[in-house]
Amino acid sequence: GDSVTQMEGPVTLSEEAFLTINCTYTATGYPSLFWYVQYPGEGLQLLLKATKADDKGSNKGFEATYRKETTSFHLEKGSVQVSDSAVYFCALTHNTDKLIFGTGTRLQVFP
């Protein structure tokens, strides 16, 4: 069945460092891909998404490109801030209600 694999955390960075959180997927056809973020004490929020191959999703300085050839959707940000500290979830869906999530990656950014 479909699945999502994320790098284990925590990822610990200094402020202004470059961020990459890896995400790969296994799925039939062409799923839609998502990154969700969960700040402490809050619910998951949609960060960005891409619905077809080579699409780039972007929001709040974060980017991820849908790579069909490598079945990947890695999350990147050029310069992280302390306020980016959160848990990040990669997910996919085949345009149905069922979201399939990765295990989440905790990001800790220190000043």
Place this chain on the structure above:
Amino acid sequence: GAVVSQHPSWVICKSGTSVKIECRSLDFQATTMFWYRQFPKQSLMLMATSNEGSKATYEQGVEKDKFLINHASLTLSTLTVTSAHPEDSSFYICSARTGWSTDTQYFGPGTRLTVL
């Protein structure tokens, strides 16, 4: 943005008792609500999907009689864990969306259940 709340945020109960968790959409009408379960260091797993006024649709392997879901209004869904046991201890998360299946799901902050 759309806000979904859950109550309680954490609960501890004795084995054999039942626990009810509420999920509310605060500023929009939720045609569909979802219940997820998350074990430590694991993915969120969809348990069931409920549409307002209809019976919930459960994912394979989820016990309907164990996890009772009620979606009686467009702003409230409840999950009742009946006769809870320690293995039911987990983090339960709800989400809600309006009409179409491609609409964004808005997530609640989750409820930590510990069964002693």
